[in-house]
Amino acid sequence: MSVFRRSVLAAALALATVASPAAAAPARQATAALPTAALPTAAVALGDSFISGEGAGAYAPVVDVNGVAQGFPGWSAANANAYFCHRSPNASLFQADLPGISARFNLACSGGQPYDIANASATRTKGRQVAAQLDQLRSVARTHDIDLVLVGLGSNNSSFTFGSVAEKCANRFIADAWTGWWEFWAYLGGPVEQKPCTDADLGTAAQFAAATAETTTALRQLLTTLDQIDADGQRRVVFQDYTNPLPFELDQSYWTEDSRDDTRDKFRALGAERYAAGCPIHRASLAPGHRFSQGLGTLVSSVRGTLAAEFPQDDLVYLNVQRAFDGARLCESTGSPGNALATPIRLMDGPTGTFVTSLSGYDKLDIQRIANACGTYFQTCQESWHPNAAGHKVLGRCLAGAAATGARTVACVRAPDGTVSVS
Numbered sequence: 001m002s003v004f005r006r007s008v009l010a011a012a013l014a015l016a017t018v019a020s021p022a023a024a025a026p027a028r029q030a031t032a033a034l035p036t037a038a039l040p041t042a043a044v045a046l047g048d049s050f051i052s053g054e055g056a057g058a059y060a061p062v063v064d065v066n067g068v069a070q071g072f073p074g075w076s077a078a079n080a081n082a083y084f085c086h087r088s089p090n091a092s093l094f095q096a097d098l099p100g101i102s103a104r105f106n107l108a109c110s111g112g113q114p115y116d117i118a119n120a121s122a123t124r125t126k127g128r129q130v131a132a133q134l135d136q137l138r139s140v141a142r143t144h145d146i147d148l149v150l151v152g153l154g155s156n157n158s159s160f161t162f163g164s165v166a167e168k169c170a171n172r173f174i175a176d177a178w179t180g181w182w183e184f185w186a187y188l189g190g191p192v193e194q195k196p197c198t199d200a201d202l203g204t205a206a207q208f209a210a211a212t213a214e215t216t217t218a219l220r221q222l223l224t225t226l227d228q229i230d231a232d233g234q235r236r237v238v239f240q241d242y243t244n245p246l247p248f249e250l251d252q253s254y255w256t257e258d259s260r261d262d263t264r265d266k267f268r269a270l271g272a273e274r275y276a277a278g279c280p281i282h283r284a285s286l287a288p289g290h291r292f293s294q295g296l297g298t299l300v301s302s303v304r305g306t307l308a309a310e311f312p313q314d315d316l317v318y319l320n321v322q323r324a325f326d327g328a329r330l331c332e333s334t335g336s337p338g339n340a341l342a343t344p345i346r347l348m349d350g351p352t353g354t355f356v357t358s359l360s361g362y363d364k365l366d367i368q369r370i371a372n373a374c375g376t377y378f379q380t381c382q383e384s385w386h387p388n389a390a391g392h393k394v395l396g397r398c399l400a401g402a403a404a405t406g407a408r409t410v411a412c413v414r415a416p417d418g419t420v421s422v423s
Contacts, residue, residue, distance in 0.1 A: 039143065039145040040102040040103055040143075041102050041144065041145050041146075041147045042103045042104065042105060042140060042146050042147065042148075043093060043096075043098055043101045043104045043105075043146075043147065043148035043149070043150065044104075044107060044137060044140055044146055044148070044149050045104075045105070045106045045107060045108045045149075045150045045151075046107050046108055046117070046133045046137065046149065046150070047112055047133075047150075047151050047152035047153040048108060048109065048110065048111065048112035048113070048152055048153060048155060048162075049086065049108075049109075049110035049111060049162070049382075049386055050152045050155070050242055050386065050387065051091065051092070051093070051108040051150060051151070051240070052085055052086055052087050052088065052091060052106060052108035052110050053088025053090055053091030053092075053106065053108075053392060054088070054110040054383060054386045054387075055088075055343040055383045055386030055387055055388050055391070056088035056386075056387065056388060056389045056391075056392045057088060057090060057388075057389060058088055058090055059086045059087060060087050060089060060106075061083065062082040062083050062085045062130065063082065063130070063131075064081075064130060065082070065120055065122045065130055065131050070083040070129075071083060074351075075351035075352065075353050075377060075380060076351040076377060077379075079126075079128075079377065079378045079379050079382075080122070080126070080128050080129050081128070081129060082128055082129045082130045084110065084111075084379050084382070085108070085110050085111075085112075085128055086383070087106045087108065087109070088106075088389075088392070090389040090392050090393075091106055091108075091392050092150070092387075092392045092393075092396040092398070092399050093106055093150055093396070093399070094106075094396070095392055095393045095399075096396040096397070096399040096400040096403065097396075098148060098399075098403055100147065101147060101148060103144055105136075105140050107133050107136045107137060107140070108152065109128055109130055109133070110128075110382060111126070111127075111128065111156060111161070111382075112133070112153070113153075113156045113157055113158070113161075113214075114153060114154075114157055114214040114217065114218035114219075115158075115214075116130075116132065116133055117133050117218040117221055118132055118133075118134050119132050120135075134221065134222065134225050137222075137226075137229070141229035141230060145230070145231075146229070146230045146235055148235065148236050148238070148403055149222075149226065149235060149236070149238065150238050150399060151219065151222070151237060151238065151240065152240045152241075152242070153215050153218065153219065153300075154211060154215045154242075154296055154299045154303070155242055155296055157210070157215065158210065158211075158214060159203070159207035159208075159210050159211050160202070160203050160207055160211070162242075163382065165197075165203070165292065166345075166384065168197060168201060168202075169196075169197040169201075169281055169282070169285045170280050170281060170345055170384075171192065171193075171371060172192075172193050172194055172195060172196065172285075173262070173271065173280045173281050173282050173285070174275070174280055174359075174367060174371065175192040175193070176194035176195075176262065176265075176267070177262070177267050177268055177270060177271025177280075178266070178268055178271060178362075178364045178367050179266065179364050196284035196288075197282070197288050198288055199288045199292070202289065202291075202292040203295060208298075212299045212303060215299060215303050216302075216306055216307065219239075219303055219307060220307060220310065223237070223310075223311050223314055226314075227311075236316075236317060236403060237314065237315065237316050238319050238399065238402045238403065239300050239304045239316065239318050239319065240300070240319040240395075240398075240399070240402075241300040241301070241318075241319070241320055242293055242296045242297070242300075242321070242322070243321045243322055243323075243324045243325045243387070243395075244289060244290055244293040244322065244329070245325070245329060245330050245340075245342030245343070245385040245386070246279055246281060246289060246290075246330055246331070246342075246385075247329040247330070247331065247332035248286060248287070248290055249283070249286060250274075250279060250286070250331045250332070251332060251334055254273065254277060254279065254331050254336075255283070256270065257269040257272075261283075262282050262283060262284075263284075271359065272359045272360040272362075274331065275345065275358070275359045276357060276358050276359070276360075277344070278330040278331065278336055278337035278342075278343070278344020278345055278346075279330045279336065280345050293322060294322065297320055297322055301320070304316055304318040304409075316408065317405065317407070317408055317409070317410065318409045318410070319398060319399070319402040319410055319422075320409070320410065320411040320412065321395060321398050321411075322411075323411065323413040323414065324394055324395060324398055324412045324420065325340075325341045325342065325387075325391060325394070325414060326414045326415075327414060327416055328340055328341040328418075329341070329342060330342050330344060341387060341388060341390050341391035341394060342386065342388060342391055343383050343384060343385060343387075343388045344385075345381075345384040345385060346381065346383065347370050347373060347374055347380065347381050348370070348373050348377075348380040349369065349370050349373060350377075351373065351377045351380055394420055397412070397420045397422075398412035398420065400422075401421075401422025401423075402422060405422065407423075410422050410423060411423065
């Protein structure tokens with residue numbers, strides 16, 4: 001029987017208008033729910049940037065910890081502003097075909113960590129000014145019967161974050177492309193690493209173990225809360241992992257430029273070419289990057305397995321999306337980034353609102369200044385290497401399949417002709 005089995009009343013309510021992703025205001029305490037039969041059904045998204053819609057654009061205002069809806073505050077505003085959760089109406093939750101669901105609520109936040117599930121993100125370092133995601137979930141449960149929960153969590157934690165991993169590998173490539181080994185003096189803060197990323201640079205076994213434990217604790221709190229606030233117990237929780245925006249190998253057209261490849265010392269033309277295409281990365285960093293993505297998949301699968309044993313009555317599904325962008329990753333073919341399902345690395349020269357699309361003609365001091373803008377005003381670059389609107393549409397098809405499947409573990413795969421299957 002479908003997980004979305006509902007009463008006649010609930011089926012009628014399924015025709016209601018989909019709610020705004022910013023509709024749910026934060027709540028401090030749960031209140032007694034109305035009888036389930038009187039409540040419209042809802043799908044809810046929680047977690048981090050791959051769920052919130054980072055990269056998909058058209059970001060909605062986000063209610064902050066004080067209950068104030070924050071619209072775009074300007075590029076030079078503090079990155080802690082709730083708006084920079086970047087909740088998009090183009091996120092996969094809103095792209096998915098979910099029969100029987102009448103309202104959808106995006107409670108995820110770009111940069112979200114396991115800590116943010118049960119605690120206000122505002123109370124941690126570099127957290128955004130939003131309430132705990134569970135408090136926001138309780139608010140939804142006051143007015144809606146929660147039938148589907150999409151969770152994406154684990155890529156950011158106290159050991160590593162996706163943003164820091166991406167920044168590390170891209171910066172190493174850019175430094176290697178523009179700076180000779182004898183020119184470290186150009187970096188006023190000291191030497192900058194120029195070697196390709198290795199597995200240990202991205203996430204060690206100990207770090208993954210710690211991240212798995214953190215994520216398990218947070219999602220245990222989620223399931224416990226759902227048992228308290230979802231009276232009928234008829235819901236599915238989908239644990240989604242992550243897809244790598246970069247291919248296993250770059251298209252050969254991006255291997256060399258001006259007779260130099262990325263194993264040479266200083267290769268500005270190649271650096272500019274790959275940046276313009278959205279993939280400023282050493283070829284040698286690609287395999288470690290994919291092993292990191294696979295490690296995140298193992299993390300999410302492990303958490304789902306642990307919690308399935310602890311909550312045998314709950315309907316928990318692991319959704320593997322690591323092959324959802326096959327054939328349409330950045331620089332996987334010519335024409336990147338226009339034909340990719342992920343956003344390119346893009347920087348600004350200060351908080352100007354204008355992205356630098358080409359680094360051709362810039363010297364190393366220009367590059368340093370541009371790169372530093374990302375560190376000072378992270379919102380100027382935080383969309384980089386995330387699913388774009390088209391990518392979220394694909395992920396929406398993945399979610400639709402996971403919502404309807406009878407399996408507990410499914411993989412979403414994109415075929416060479418662009419069709420997407422979930423099995």
